[in-house]
Every structure is written in C-alpha cells, then in structure tokens.
Amino acid sequence: MSVLFVFVDGVGVGLNSSENPVASSKLRAFSHFTRNNGIHQDCEDTSINGTLFKKIDANLGVEGLPQSGTGQTSLFSGENASKKIGKHFGPYPHSKIKPLLRKRSLFHKVKEIGLTPHFLNAYPDIFFEKSEKRNRWSCTTLMSKSAGVRLNRFDDVQVGTAITAEIIQNAWRTMLNLDVPDIEPEEAAIRALNALNQFDLVLYEYYLTDKAGHAQDRMMADSVLEILDRFLGKIIRNLKKEDTLLITSDHGNIEDLFVKTHTRNPVPLLVKGNTEPFKAVESILDVTPAIIRLLSI
Numbered sequence: 167m168s169v170l171f172v173f174v175d176g177v178g179v180g181l182n183s184s185e186n187p188v189a190s191s192k193l194r195a196f197s198h199f200t201r202n203n204g205i206h207q208d209c210e211d212t213s214i215n216g217t218l219f220k221k222i223d224a225n226l227g228v229e230g231l232p233q234s235g236t237g238q239t240s241l242f243s244g245e246n247a248s249k250k251i252g253k254h255f256g257p258y259p260h261s262k263i264k265p266l267l268r269k270r271s272l273f274h275k276v277k278e279i280g281l282t283p284h285f286l287n288a289y290p291d292i293f294f295e296k297s298e299k300r301n302r303w304s305c306t307t308l309m310s311k312s313a314g315v316r317l318n319r320f321d322d323v324q325v326g327t328a329i330t331a332e333i334i335q336n337a338w339r340t341m342l343n344l345d346v347p348d349i350e351p352e353e354a355a356i357r358a359l360n361a362l363n364q365f366d367l368v369l370y371e372y373y374l375t376d377k378a379g380h381a382q383d384r385m386m387a388d389s390v391l392e393i394l395d396r397f398l399g400k401i402i403r404n405l406k407k408e409d410t411l412l413i414t415s416d417h418g419n420i421e422d423l424f425v426k427t428h429t430r431n432p433v434p435l436l437v438k439g440n441t442e443p444f445k446a447v448e449s450i451l452d453v454t455p456a457i458i459r460l461l462s463i
Contacts, residue, residue: 167408167440168362169457170401171369173241173306174394175234176376178418178431179221182206187378187387188421195398199436206421207431218441221432223449224417228254231428234376235259237416237450238305242272244454259305267305272367272454273313279462281366285310286358288318288328290342306371320344327361329354332374333393351393355400362409366461379419380426387420402438410439410460414453 180186182203189206191197199219200209211220224232226240228248233256239247243266248254251262259267273283285306294317297303303311310317318328323335323346330338330346333354338344361368372394378387398413405411413436418429435453437444443459446452 167410167461167463168365169367169410169412169439169460170358170362170405171367171457172358172398172401172411172413173238173369173371174375174413174415175371175373176379176417176419176428177205177415178224178421178429178433179205179207179209180418180421180429180431182208185423186421187384187391187423190391193391193395195395195402196434196436198399198402199434199438205434213441213445216439216441218435218437218444220435220444220447222414222435222447222452224415224433225430226449226451228252230254231430232417233257233428234416235305236263239263239266241414241416241450241453242305242309243267243270244272244451245270246451257304258302259308264308267309268312271309271313272369272457273309273315275454275458276367276461277313279458281461282364283313283315283367283369284361284365285315285317286329286361286368286370288320288323288330290320290338290344292342294319306369320346326357329357329370331371332390333372333397351396352400355397355404358397358401359404362406367457375415375420379421379423379428382423382426384423387423391420405438407439410437410441412437412444412453412457414450416450 191203193204233254235256236248247263276283322328374390415433418431
C-alpha cells in the first residue's frame, strides 16, 4: 500500500460561477470527487465508494491572506507555522519555522515509521545553482533535503522517472533550451503510478495554478487546469485498489481571478482509496497526521 500526494498550489473553493475556472464540468478529475461541476462552494462534503471531498481551512486562526511559506510548512508538518510567527508569510519559509521542515516534516515522520518517502519533481541545474548561492529553498525542497530525500535532476527526466513542475516538460525545452521532449499529461501520470511501486509515499507539487491566479489570466488558468485534469484523470483510472491518492492545496488563488492575491477561501481535500483517516480532517494542519495514520496501518 502506497500514497500518492499531489499538492496543487493555490486552489481554493470559490463561487459556483462561470468566472471561476475551477467550477467547470470540463474538469472531470475534480468532478469525480465532488459529483458536481468541478469544485466550488456549493459542492457538499461527501464520502462515497472510496472517494472523499471536503472543504478544509487554510487560514489557521491567523488574520490576513494565507501565504505559501507558512501554509506549506503547516501542511507538511501538521504544526501551525502561521501562529508560531504571528502572521502568514511567503513564498519561502520564514527562518523561525524552517526547523519544522528540517526536523519534523511529513518526510521525517514517514522515515521514522520505517517507510520510504519520495519527491517526484525534478529541477534543472540552474535551480540548484541559484538556491545554493542564496541558500533559499522552497518548502518542499527544504523538506526533502533535510530528510535525506534525493532531489531529481535532468537525468531523471530523461529516463522518465521524474516529472517537471509543469508536467508536460515544455518549459524545460522552450525556456531553458534543455533537450527533453514534450510529453502528454497521461505519460507523466504513468511515471507517478510507477513510483508508487517503489516508495511508500510519493509527493508531486504543481505550482502553475498559483502562478495563473496571480497573473489573473483566464486563458492560462484554463490551460494549466486542463493539463492537471488529464494528469489526475489517468491516475484515477489506473490507481491500484490498495493505493491511495490524496490531493489538496495550501491556500486559495486561482478560483478568484478578480484579485491578484491569495484568498481566504477553504481549500479542497480530495481522496481516492482508503478515505477513513481523512474523514476527520478539518484544516491543512490535519493532513500530515492523517497520512501517517494511513501509512501506519
């Protein structure tokens, strides 16, 4: 039994409106969980036939707009990073909350129970050069490095065992001039499913949803959501009965393109497989403990 955790940055539960890119029947993967037209505030929390949808809190009892640094640290540790520093902070983790990722993260907890975590994202050489020079790492990369989980690079993309941040590899080829072909979202999904045969927990991070929200670009939003939908759809259709798929976010954004900022909307929790440990989840703080409960069974 393995868990695939797809972390989708900047997706909240917004209005049931055609102006909300996430509230669309075209997004069949999201609709699979909600039994509705995508994800929106009129979707009822539901748990049916091994699938679960819940609206969960990302504000964590702190005023202001949730941010990625504190939101992701909270999500990946189960501890309220925003309350620890008295504010929401991002996009990188604040110095006072980095210990949560360096010592008490989801990856650390998985290793403590004798299991193997894996981070599926790959990064180009320029990312490592800039991050090491500035000593500035994202929440997921800091968590991985600190837990001794290897970060994938160009060679891993070439052999088909890792996935780039945009899923289909186009930015690596067109923007970085790296010799990788474009791939279909379904091919990337097969890579994720293959990783479940080797590791107990596999994490994949998709950030373009947050980028589209900040850009207030409907065309970009629809495009990145379509790619994500095809990726998730392939996983849903081919997930082994004994494995579990988990999808959630750190804060809202793309669901409201009228504002350039994040939102205080709840975020979706979507689960396919063993939903029992996730039924009591009320906020992003409860996700890591639920994963550990599931893996400890």
